[in-house]
Amino acid sequence: MTEVAYFDAAANLTDDMYLGVYNGRKYHDPDISHILERAAGEGIREILVTAGSLEQSRAAINLVSKTRRGQLSQLRSGWPKLYATVGVHPTRCGEFFSGDNISSMAAKSSAEAHLRALRELLLEAAAASKEAASETAPSVVAIGECGLDYARTQFCEPEVQKRGLELQLQLAAECRLPLLLHNRESTADLVEILKRYHKRLCAGGLVHSFDGSPEDALSLLDLGFYIGLNGCSLKTEENLRVVRDYIPLDRLIIETDCPYCEIRPSHASYQFMSAQGEDIARLGWSSGPRFEKKKHRPGFGVRGRNEPCGIVQVCAVISKIKSLPMKEVAAAARSNARSLFLHSETGKASENSLG
Template identity: 45%
Template sequence: MPSAMRMIDIAVNLTDGMFKGIYNGKQYHAADIPAVLARAWSAGVDRIIVTGGSLEESREALAIAEMDGRLFCTVGVHPTRCKEFEESGDPEQHFRALVSLAKEGIEKGKVVAVGECGLDYDRLHFCPSEIQKKYFEKQFELAAVVKLPMFLHMRAAAEDFSQILDRNKHRFCAGVAHSFTGSAEDRDRLLLFDNLFIGVNGCSLKTSENLDVVKGIPIERMMIETDSPYCEIKNTHAGINFVKTTWPSKKKEKYDRDSTIKGRNEPCLVRQVLEVVAGCKGVADIDQLSKALYHNTCRVFFPQDLDSAADALLESGSDAL
C-alpha cells in the first residue's frame, strides 16, 4: 500500500513470540519479521524503534535492529521486570551490563533511548512498587551516563512517576511516556515537563473518554506508535469510524505472509493510529499531522535529522494544524 507519508513507529515489540509465529506457547507459523517490515515500509513507516524490556530482551532488540538500517532500539528494564536486578545476584553488575550494552548499541548507531522503564501499578503481582521505584530511579543514572533520552512506561502510577521524574530532571534530557492510557489529570501532569512527549496507540483510543483525553494533547507534544503485537485498534473502539486504511487479515491458523494476522498488531497499522488522532482532533490535513509528529520524534530520538524534518514541516505550511 504505497504512501508518500513518513511515519515513525516508536514502539514495536519485535522480540515478542508472536513475531516468531508462537502464540500462547504454540507454534502456528514461521517467524515473519521480514514480511511484517515489508508491509510497514510500504505503508509509509520510515523508521521503527524496537522495544527492550529486560537486559536479555534488550540484547535481542539490538540484534534485530541490526537487520535493517531503518530499525533502532531501546535498552532498559520494564517496571514489571525490575526484580531481575536483584535476582541477578549483583544489581550493580546487572546495571553495568546495561550500560555496556547501551554503549555498544550507540556505537553501532542503533540504540536511541533508555527504556522501557517506569512504573506499572496495574501489575504489581509481577514486581512490587518499591522495587519498581528503586530501579526506575536507577535508570535515570543510565540515561545520564550514556546521554540518551528515555522511553517511559506509566500505568496507574502518575503521582509517583511524576515525583521521580521531577527529582531526576537534571538527569533527564527528553523522553516519551508511551502507550498513554491515563486521565486528563494524568495527561496534564505529564505536560508540565517541557521535554516529555506522550505516545498514543490503539490502547490510548479505546473509549470516548480516551479520545477526549487525546484531543487535549498538543500535537507538538505527541508521538504515535503501535506497541505491536499488542494494542491494535479494534472494531469495538470509539475511534474506529475514523479509520480509513485497512489491510487483508487472516487467522493465525491460516497464515498468509501477504496478510496481517487477526489479533496481532503490527507497525503498518500505525497509519490507523494517525487517522484516529486526526479524526478526534478534527485535523483535515493528515499529511501535515504526520510531518508534525515525525518532527517531534526526530527531535527526541533522531536529533541528527532534525533540520530535514523541520524543513519538511515548513515547506508544507504550519497553518493546517
C-alpha cells in the same frame, strides 16, 4: 508508495508472535521481513524496537543490526530504518535484585551487576555502529521501556519498580539518552521521581501508550515529556477527549506498541473506522486481508496481531478527533519523534559518556 511518512515510536518486534509462536505454540514461520515490507508500503520510515529486559535489549539490537547489514531475507531498499531501546520494564524490575530485601548488600550488588550489563550493552552497540560507519545513525536511541506499572503489581511490587526506575534514570543521565517511559495507574509517583531527576535528564523522553486523565497529561507535559498514542490510548470517550483537548500536536507522537494495542471494535475510536464514507479499517493493510494464525499465509498479516502498518489507523483516528488533515498529524508526530530520538549527537553521547 504513499506520500505520508510515519515514525512508529514503539514496536515490540522481538515478540514471539513475529516468530510465529503464540502462547508457546508454533503456528507459522517467522515473517519479520514481510512485516517490514508492509510497513515500507504504508510509508513507515522509522521504527523504534522496544525492549523490556536485558535479554530483549540484546534481541532488539540484534534485529537492528541484521536489518542494517542486509541479513534478513528479502531485504530491500526503502525499508524502515530500525532503532532500539535498552532497558527493563517495570514489571520485570525484580531482575535487578537478588533476594526479597532490595536494601540488602546482596541485592545492591545484584542491581549494580544488572546495571553494568545494560551499560556494557550500550557500549557494545555504540562501538558496533561506529565500526559500521554509521555514527550518525546509532542503533540504540533510548533507555526503556522503563517506568511504573501499578495495574500489574502481582509481577513486581511498587517499591521494587521505583528502585529499578531510579537505576535506569541514572543510566539515562549518564549516557544522555532520552527515556521511553511506561506508566499505568502510577502518574503521581512517576512524576515525583522524574522531578527529582529532572535536572539530570537533559534528553527528555516519551511517555508511551498514554491512557491517563487530563491531569496526568498536563503534569507530564509540564515536565517537557512527549505523549505517545496508540490504539490503547483511544479506548474510551474520555481518552478521545483528552487527546483532542489536552495533548497538543507539537508534543504528540504516534506508535503501535505492536503486536498489541490495535484499535478494536470495543474501543470508542472504532466509531471513526467507517466515518463519512471512509473505510479507515482497511488503512495500513493495503497488501491484502489478514488470516487466522492457524491459516497463516506467507506475505499476509495475522488477524489480531498488530504490526507497524497499523499506525496508519491510529493517525487517521487522531486526525478525526482533532479535525486536522491526516498528513499534518503524521508529519508533526514524525518530526517530534525524530527530534526526540534522532538528535545528531545521540549516538556520540552514549559512547563518550560511558566510555
